Amino acid sequence: MANPKLRQTLQRGEMAVAPGTYDVPTARLMQYLGFENLYVGGFQTGTVLGTTEPLTTVTQMADIGKTVARACREDLPVILDAGAGFGDPVHVMHTVRVLEASGVTAIHIEDQTYPKRVSYHKGLEHVVPIDVYQQRLEYALKARKSEDFLIIGRNDGFRAAPDAVLPGGGGREEAVKRAHAAIEVGVDAIMIIGVSEREDFQYFRSQIKDIPMVALAGFGSLGVPDFKDVGHQVVIYPASTVQSSLMAIQAMYEPLLQSGEIFTPPTEAPGDLGHILSGMADKWEVEEATTGG
């Protein structure tokens, strides 16, 4: 079930900060730290699955969406990356139904070509014509059951590569046009990809009015206070979680292979974090009352 809290947060004009998650412990950890929304990104999911995002199926996304949503008993709204919607309007409608049933609360659908290209990961991305994009969103909106299930119109028109669809490549105006096409069919929020400069965030905010906007954060990017300043209400973290994890694992195991020594890296996390995230204290209580300590 879509969680009404995200729509309410947006209506109140509050910031919705959604850290990236992909399994039970990452979801529970964010809840433990006090975050009120979660994000399941395509890059991160594709990385964890070892497949890359363009080869990830909607079945896999729904599976991870469900795992993350249920990890927190569906108390926290989950925003999930639905990529290019996984096909034509008939497939996009199926995507929406499958993802809404998975228990996530919002999805973003973009204008990249489907099947998605891996070249996207080296900055070479292609978008479909604006009318095809608009139809994706129109039918996505028709397929949702609950008004609390939010559809975010993402577009990659800002940095798309020159091709037959956009001979001159992407740019500010193309991104704004696509955002307006998305708003026309009734999306709940707008997300423009490839924005990193404050000035660009300000420009897009000035051209796209009266609708929440989504910003992507990562190491070295603007922070939550900056995004608030430039009127971007939803902040998602598409890569920082898996990046933190893999870099820490690599750093810990490198010395073992080199010198045979291994040291767990320093962290501010409680030593019994695994127990906390598994609800161990409650279970000990039940055992004490039943099978004994």
Next chain:
Amino acid sequence: MARPELRKMLENGEMVLAPAVWDAVTARLMRHMGFKVLYTPGSGTGVIIGEGEPLLTITDKAIVAERVSEGVDDELPVIVDIECGYGNPVHIQSAIRTLEDAGVTAIHIEDQLYPQRVSYFRGVEHVIPIDEYQQRIEYAVKARRSKDFLIIARNDVYHSVEGGGDRQQAVQRAEAALEAGADAIFITGMKGPEDMEFFRRAVPDVPQAMVAGTKGPTGMSVEAYKSMGYQILLYIFTLHASLGAIYDTYKSVKETGYLPSSSTDTQQNFMSLASTLLDFEEKWAVEAATTESGR
């Protein structure tokens, strides 16, 4: 299919360094770094399902083992902690078949009470009688199809409520397990190098496993484990390192709104690591020859 490499490593006297993993990317990272064997511990997998090890099912174990093995294209042997074997001998046989089908190469099975108690995680551990334990091992050995599928017999009696610190009971259980056909022995609860020396001498001529690390009373370098005769080293801390790092990253976001500062080098290192782990170059080459012709 069980991989033959692990048996060969043990026969050749090679050290087996098995780091804990839980998904495709952690498995792939270890392969990339040069590890030759992978491990899925109960403790870590328990955190992955969010309920703790005693609540795991054999299904959970098989799912995690399968995605780890697939993550490395089934190229590396995977050792799976199957705790008590998930029931009586009939259940144990089913568990072995399930994991062998999932592509696992070795399991360790122990003498804790089943269903497993959560109290184990605060040091209150219960074990079953030795004859029942021996039956667990006997039927596990009977259930395997391939000789390359290895049964590591773990026993926890030494630090259990019932064992009360009696070394001899642990030795007896190891001997009972060997009699039933176990391929290796894993005694837990050792308090230091003295215990390690004792058990190595008391249980000779068979590979022995240890939870390894540099910290703690039995923590030492790989060389030191080798000289003491412990050949299978299980490194269980991977998830702890991962979650600790994620915790620090997002604690900063929660408190300041900003991610911790990170050098451009770290960023580039991550992108290059991700690109390697996900075979970007190979995929880009296919695209350059087809849908992205020339680009």
